[in-house]
Amino acid sequence: KAGVTQTPRYLIKTRGQQVTLSCSPISGHRSVSWYQQTPGQGLQFLFEYFSETQRNKGNFPGRFSGRQFSNSRSEMNVSTLELGDSALYLCASSLMSGKLTGELFFGEGSRLTVL
Amino acid sequence: EDQVTQSPEALRLQEGESSSLNCSYTVSGLRGLFWYRQDPGKGPEFLFTLYSAGEEKEKERLKATLTKKESFLHITAPKPEDSATYLCAVQAPFGGAQKLVFGQGTRLTINP
Numbered sequence: 032k033a034g035v036t037q038t039p040r041y042l043i044k045t046r047g048q049q050v051t052l053s054c055s056p057i058s059g060h061r062s063v064s065w066y067q068q069t070p071g072q073g074l075q076f077l078f079e080y081f082s083e084t085q086r087n088k089g090n091f092p093g094r095f096s097g098r099q100f101s102n103s104r105s106e107m108n109v110s111t112l113e114l115g116d117s118a119l120y121l122c123a124s125s126l127m128s129g130k131l132t133g134e135l136f137f138g139e140g141s142r143l144t145v146l
Numbered sequence: 147e148d149q150v151t152q153s154p155e156a157l158r159l160q161e162g163e164s165s166s167l168n169c170s171y172t173v174s175g176l177r178g179l180f181w182y183r184q185d186p187g188k189g190p191e192f193l194f195t196l197y198s199a200g201e202e203k204e205k206e207r208l209k210a211t212l213t214k215k216e217s218f219l220h221i222t223a224p225k226p227e228d229s230a231t232y233l234c235a236v237q238a239p240f241g242g243a244q245k246l247v248f249g250q251g252t253r254l255t256i257n258p
Contacts, residue, residue, distance in 0.1 A: 035189070063244075064244035064245070073248055073249070073250045073251065074190070074235075074246075074248035075248075076238075076244075076245050076246065076247070079244040079245060086244075087245045089245070121189050121190075123244065125244060134180075134192045134195065135190075135192065135244060135246070136192070137189030137190050137191070138189050139187070139188055139189050140189055
């Protein structure tokens with residue numbers, strides 16, 4: 032069974048540019064969430080999607096956005112990149128939203144460097 | 147505001163030397179506490195879910211326990227392959243099931 036797949040794995044952008052990251056969840060998983068991981072702040076929740084609807088959003092500026100497609104694949108976009116956006120962006124999937132298992136299956140992440 | 151604090155930040159042990167990692171939490175209405183393991187360059191990997199004080203879960207050399215204010219991850223006779231960063235997280239009282247509040251993690255190194 033394939034795991035959560037994130038692309039690209041590494042990318043370098045310059046300030047002011049925008050970036051789109053992609054996530055394919057485990058087959059059958061309908062819930063997808065995104066997290067940002069930095070050495071200073073650790074893992075921070077960005078947003079959660081279920082059945083193409085955003086169910087929850089973390090405390091990030093509007094430059095961070097996302098969406099989910101009918102096949103459960105998800106993308107997140109960051110516009111007007113800042114140096115502080117350099118981070119590992121992790122996607123996680125689970126079978127369904129609302130099920131209190133806490134068992135999220137994480138991908139290996141997309142490492143974004145902003146110069 | 148929900149908070150999770152893990153200690154120590156880093157821990158070095160000799161192979162076979164047992165120890166415990168601590169996770170203190172402040173949350174208004176705990177829905178669940180979770181332990182994950184993260185290897186360098188990888189995403190976190192789920193270990194345990196604990197729901198109520200007094201609950202314990204075990205997996206190989208790891209045992210997680212929960213009280214009303216903190217959780218411990220006990221590691222018994224660790225091996226070098228147990229080296230990783232261990233993350234503790236709580237589920238936010240409101241919102242979707244995937245919104246977890248993570249601690250900063252404990253970086254565990256087991257020397258052979």
